[in-house]
Structures are given as structure tokens and as C-alpha cells.
Amino acid sequence: MAGAMWPGALPLLLLLAVLLHPSRCTQGGKVNFREKEKQVLDNILGPGRYDARIRPSGENGTDGPAIVRVNLFVRSIATISDIKMEYSVQLTFREQWLDERLRFNDFGGRLKYLTLTEASRVWMPDLFFSNEKEGHFHNIIMPNVYIRIFPNGSVLYSIRISLTLSCPMNLKLYPLDRQICSLRMASYGWTTNDLVFLWKEGDPVQVVKNLHLPRFTLEKFLTDYCNSKTNTGEYSCLKVDLLFKREFSYYLIQIYIPCCMLVIVSWVSFWLDQSAVPARVSLGVTTLLTMATQTSGINASLPPVSYTKAIDVWTGVCLTFVFGALLEFALVNYASRSDMHSDNIKKQFPPSDQMEHSSSIDPSSELLEPDGSANFAMKPLVRHPEDSMSMDKLQQCEIHMQPRKKNCCRSWLSKFPTRSKRIDVISRIFFPIVFAFFNLTYWSTYLFREEEGDE
Incomplete structure (x- = not known):
């Protein structure tokens, strides 16, 4: 009899084993929702149930985009290249x-979302970075x-990517400039009748805190739309427009201050003796070559553009000042040789001999007539009153016709007897004043233009 009951009890034992299987229950008798995820995925993405080639319907199930x-x-923002403009x-x-074909039962809020790692299993927008x-x-x-x-x-799609994007730059105010670099995203194949991109409401662009850039500062960013029409x-x-401000402190230390120092060093030549030809020539040539090297190094880190940059104006004027100091010594050298020539003439014909020569000739010229005969002019012994009055008038006229007193500049320059020394003294004052005026004009012009561009 027991053997007859065994075949009927076998199905009950098998059913009990299936119900008690670990895949059907967990500790405490709770349902395993990871198994439910598989069932849901197979249900919505199974063969013949979902076609990734068909785009989702529009809002509210319409046929709109x-x-x-x-x-x-x-x-992070790694590099901003000026020469490559990227x-x-x-x-x-x-x-x-929203893809309504992917709706599923969340089992009372137990399944918050399903996760996939294969983008090809669902429909994806054909977005690209233009x-x-x-x-x-x-x-x-x-x-x-x-x-x-x-x-x-x-559906939420998230991916981490690294991009190198083009950034056309206007370098007219370099290095006092601000640059706007854009990030453009567009649909490649779907028109606006089928697909429309919108920015997410509320903080669509986020930037990591403490973003460090080598030579720029990210001031702000703006989001906008850029729909394009083609055939x-x-x-x-x-x-997304990213507004970068160039850090000026780097260029102040590396370019502007060294150029100012080279210009000031070239002025040392004005204080050297005019006879120190090797020292003045070597100083002028050295500063000129150093300034030229500095200029070429600056241009090597920038693209060849057709317009004049702010840094070009600065280096060009500094190079002109250094070259002018070298030309000043050439003028001083020429003037010193002229002074030496005039001194040699004075030594050959001293002023005292000329006076004696003139005094020895004047009496004879007064006593001789053009025909060579002697003429002894007799002066009257007693002067008439009319003659005395005429003499007083002549003295008054001579007093009025006396030259005016020299001004302070002429009197100061008269302390330096040679023209070469006067040129050096004038250069000591003229070059610093002109360079200071250039600095005032340069900084006021470009800083004002920068503020005007921001407005």
C-alpha cells in the first residue's frame, strides 16, 4: 500500500521544492526584485516587442517631434591653446x-528604474558636437x-566623454582680452519635425567647484539655441558659451616688466662718457638683440594673424626705444667729432691773435683812402650841445637794443660747452618722459577698450 501511495506524493514534493528554491524567495520570505528586473526587461525589450529604429512619439502620445x-x-578644462585656437x-x-513603449510595472515603487549599459538596445538621439x-x-x-x-x-542617458573643440579667438586685445569658447550640439539626421533638443529646466549646465586653468579664469557661461537650416x-x-578671462599677472611678470627693464637699461648709455665707445656700443647692441629675442619668443606662441595685437604695440614701441638709444649714441659720436674739429680750428687761430691782427689793421684802414692816399680825420676839440644830445640818444637806443636775457633752459644748457654733451643731457630727460607718456596712453587705451567690450 505504501508503494501505491508513492507515485501520488511525488508531484507534491516537486512543487514544494520549486517553491522553496532560493531564486523564489529570500531571507524573511521577501520577493527577489532583481529577478523581477529580468522579467520586466525581457517583457519590454524582448524579440518582437521593441524596435530601436523607430523614434518615440511626441508629447502626450502625438505624432509631433x-x-x-x-x-x-x-x-575639467585641460588646455586652451591660442596658437591652435582650441x-x-x-x-x-x-x-x-520619454518613450512610452518602455513603460513597466514598478511593483508599488519597489522598482525605481532599470539600468542598461548597451545603448543599442533602445532608441537614441543622433546628437553630435558640431x-x-x-x-x-x-x-x-x-x-x-x-x-x-x-x-x-x-529614459536617462549619461556618458563621460573628453572633447577637443575649436574656439575661434579675437586677439586684438591680447593679453588683456576675454575669449568666448562655444560647445555646440545638434541633430545629425532628424529634423525639427522629428526631434527637438531643449535645455533641461533649472541649472542645465554645472561646473565642478575649484576649476583651475593655467592662464584663464572661467567667468561665466550662457546657454542658448542655434538651430541651423540647410538644403x-x-x-x-x-x-554653451564659456566666457574666459585671461590671467594678466603671468604676462605682467613674463613680458611687460622685462621689456620695461630692457628699455631702462638702454638709457644707461646716456650716462656713460662719450669717449667710452666700446661700452656704449656693446650696451646698445646687447639690449637691442635681447629685445628682438623677447619679441620673437612672444610671437612664436601666437598664431600669425593679419591684425595688430596689443602685445605687438608694446613690444614694437619698446624695440623702437632701444633702437633709438643706439642711434642716439651714433649722433653723439658724430657731434663729438665735430666738436673736436672746431677745437682744432680754434687752436690754430686763437682769439687773442685775431684781436691783435684786427687792431693792427683798423688804424691803417681809417687813414687810407681807396686810392691809397692818407686821410687824417681831425676831430673837433669842443663838442656842440647838439652833439651831446645825439650821443645820449644813441646810448639810449643801444640800451633798448641790448639782447634779452637767456631763459632757464638756455642758461642750463650753456653749462655744457659741447654739442655731444648737450645731446646726452637732453636724452636723459626726453626718453623717460616720452616712455612714461606712452605707458599712460597704452594702459588707458587698452584697459578702457576692455571695459567697453564687457559692456
Whole structure:
């Protein structure tokens, strides 16, 4: 009889074993929702149930365009190259849209979302970066990408990427400039009738705190739209404008102060003796070559542009001052040789001999007539009153016709007898005053233009 009951009890034992299997229950008798996730994924993404080639419907299930909302998180900005006019950025890029075909039961809020790592299993917007030069994904240790599907059919796509983007720059105010670098994102194949990109409401762009850049400061960023029309239709486009301000302290230490020092060193030549030809020539040539090397080094780090930059004006004027100091010595040398020539003439014909020569000739000239005969003019012994009055008038006229007193500049320059010395003394005053006036004009002009551009 027991053997007859065994075959009927076998199905009951098998059913009990299935119910008590670990995959069917957990500790405490709770349901394993990880198994539910598999069932839901197989249900919504199984064969014949979902086609990733078909775009989602529009809002409220209409046939309008699919709405994709975008937001960014800027993790770092590596380099901003002036010569290549590009910048490198690493960011977390996120897209979110609604696909009603992916709705599922959340089991009373137990399944908050489903996670995928294969983007090819669901429909994806065909977004691309229009000003991208290079870019790559991050795959260490695993691909830095995920797709979250929420119970209402909302899809969130997040990926970490590194991009090198073009950034056309206007360097007229370099290095007192501000640059605007854009990040443009657009649809490649879907027109605005099928796909529209919108910025996510509320803080669509986020930047990591304590963002450090080598020579720039990120002042602010602006979001905008940049839809483009072509022969094939109108395409949705988003853009972010990053406003960078160049750090001037670096250029002040590396360029402006050294150039000022070279110009001032070239003025030392004015204080050296005019006979110290080797010292003055070597000083002028050395400062000129150093200034030329400084200028070429600055231009090597910048692209060849057709307009004049602020740094070009500065280096050009400084180079002109150094070259002018060298030309000043050439003028001084020429003037000193002229002074030596005039001194030699004075030594050959001293003033005392000329006076004696003139005194010895004057009496004879008074006594001789043109025909060679002697003429002894007799002066009257007694002067008439009319003659005395005429003499007084002549003395008064001589007093009025006396030359005016010399001004302070002429009297000061008269202390230096030679023209070469006067040129050196004038240069000691003229060069610093003109350079100070240039600095006043330069800084007021470019700083004012910078503020005007910000407004």
C-alpha cells in the first residue's frame, strides 16, 4: 500500500521544492526584485516587442517631434591653446526623453528604474558636437555610460566623454582680452519635425567647484539655441558659451616688466662718457638683440594673424626705444667729432691773435683812402650841445637794443660747452618722459577698450 501511495506524493514534493528554491524567495520570505528586473526587461525589450529604429512619439502620445532635454556637468578644462585656437574639456553628458513603449510595472515603487549599459538596445538621439576636433569615450575599468529606464517610460542617458573643440579667438586685445569658447550640439539626421533638443529646466549646465586653468579664469557661461537650416531641412541645435578671462599677472611678470627693464637699461648709455665707445656700443647692441629675442619668443606662441595685437604695440614701441638709444649714441659720436674739429680750428687761430691782427689793421684802414692816399680825420676839440644830445640818444637806443636775457633752459644748457654733451643731457630727460607718456596712453587705451567690450 505504501508503494501505491508513492507515485501520488511525488508531484507534491516537486512543487514544494520549486517553491522553496532560493531564486523564489529570500531571507524573511521577501520577493527577489532583481529577478523581477529580468522579467520586466525581457517583457519590454524582448524579440518582437521593441524596435530601436523607430523614434518615440511626441508629447502626450502625438505624432509631433520627440523632445530630448539635455544637461551637462563640466568636470575639467585641460588646455586652451591660442596658437591652435582650441580647448579641451571633459564632461558628463546627459540626455533625457520619454518613450512610452518602455513603460513597466514598478511593483508599488519597489522598482525605481532599470539600468542598461548597451545603448543599442533602445532608441537614441543622433546628437553630435558640431565644433568637435577630437573626442573619445572613457572605458576604464568599465565603459563610463549607463541608461536608466523609469516606470513611466522616461529614459536617462549619461556618458563621460573628453572633447577637443575649436574656439575661434579675437586677439586684438591680447593679453588683456576675454575669449568666448562655444560647445555646440545638434541633430545629425532628424529634423525639427522629428526631434527637438531643449535645455533641461533649472541649472542645465554645472561646473565642478575649484576649476583651475593655467592662464584663464572661467567667468561665466550662457546657454542658448542655434538651430541651423540647410538644403535638407532645419535641425535642432544647442550651444554653451564659456566666457574666459585671461590671467594678466603671468604676462605682467613674463613680458611687460622685462621689456620695461630692457628699455631702462638702454638709457644707461646716456650716462656713460662719450669717449667710452666700446661700452656704449656693446650696451646698445646687447639690449637691442635681447629685445628682438623677447619679441620673437612672444610671437612664436601666437598664431600669425593679419591684425595688430596689443602685445605687438608694446613690444614694437619698446624695440623702437632701444633702437633709438643706439642711434642716439651714433649722433653723439658724430657731434663729438665735430666738436673736436672746431677745437682744432680754434687752436690754430686763437682769439687773442685775431684781436691783435684786427687792431693792427683798423688804424691803417681809417687813414687810407681807396686810392691809397692818407686821410687824417681831425676831430673837433669842443663838442656842440647838439652833439651831446645825439650821443645820449644813441646810448639810449643801444640800451633798448641790448639782447634779452637767456631763459632757464638756455642758461642750463650753456653749462655744457659741447654739442655731444648737450645731446646726452637732453636724452636723459626726453626718453623717460616720452616712455612714461606712452605707458599712460597704452594702459588707458587698452584697459578702457576692455571695459567697453564687457559692456
